[in-house]
Amino acid sequence: MQALIDGDILVYRIAFASNDEEEAIAKARMSTFVEELLSPIDIRGYDGYLTGSNNFRNEIAVTAPYKGNRKDVAKPVHYQLLRDYLQHQWGFVMIQDQEADDAIGIRAYELNDEEYIIMTIDKDLDMIKGWHYNFVKNERYFVKEEDTLRTFYKQILTGDRTDNIIGLKGTGPVKADKVLKECETEEEMYEAVLEAYDGNEERVLENGRLLWIRRLPEQIWTPPK
Numbered sequence: 001m002q003a004l005i006d007g008d009i010l011v012y013r014i015a016f017a018s019n020d021e022e023e024a025i026a027k028a029r030m031s032t033f034v035e036e037l038l039s040p041i042d043i044r045g046y047d048g049y050l051t052g053s054n055n056f057r058n059e060i061a062v063t064a065p066y067k068g069n070r071k072d073v074a075k076p077v078h079y080q081l082l083r084d085y086l087q088h089q090w091g092f093v094m095i096q097d098q099e100a101d102d103a104i105g106i107r108a109y110e111l112n113d114e115e116y117i118i119m120t121i122d123k124d125l126d127m128i129k130g131w132h133y134n135f136v137k138n139e140r141y142f143v144k145e146e147d148t149l150r151t152f153y154k155q156i157l158t159g160d161r162t163d164n165i166i167g168l169k170g171t172g173p174v175k176a177d178k179v180l181k182e183c184e185t186e187e188e189m190y191e192a193v194l195e196a197y198d199g200n201e202e203r204v205l206e207n208g209r210l211l212w213i214r215r216l217p218e219q220i221w222t223p224p225k
Helices: 007-017 023-037 079-090 100-110 123-127 145-158 173-180 186-196 201-211
Strands: 002-006 045-051 093-095 116-119 130-134 139-143
Touching: 002 007, 002 023, 002 100, 007 023, 007 045, 007 079, 023 079, 045 079, 045 100, 079 093, 093 100, 100 116, 100 123, 123 145, 139 145, 145 173, 145 186, 145 201, 173 186, 186 201
Parallel strands: 002 045, 002 116, 045 093, 116 130
Antiparallel strands: 130 139
């Protein structure tokens, strides 16, 4: 089984935990963490990804700047050190013009869903079918293809505070579930979400394109016809 690893998450977790430590300790912690991720007997190889510069979502965001709420948040001391370390020592790939999540999604859809496991704590990646591993909760679970779209449309309603994506006012996960409760097809999900937004197609399209994790290179989400 191929491990698809979200390197952005690893860098932040290890770097923040090592803020008061020397560089060598930060590197050693990262090395140990990656080794443990890859230790299960069914892991035969891995692809690791890091988000580089530029992001096509910056041009799509109109309602609020994409990830604009992070501009004043200081990065951990060893942030760049550990990004370089993952690239040079572990072969992680720096992704340009999109995010590590997109690279993971694209790679996943190149493989059979029994051939890989996505390693992250980012629930956004539940939008991608296949095996997942939350390494904080030590939880391994499978996401079915039919559940990925429900996750996606639910996020269009709730938005994503982490990425500064504004959802429908007053709509949390419970209310979003109610909106989508009777929907069985993607067309029904889209129509239900559009109705919740009072027919505002531009807002639904903006959120959808910001939230959609790519399955194909350069893919931009479009509503079902």
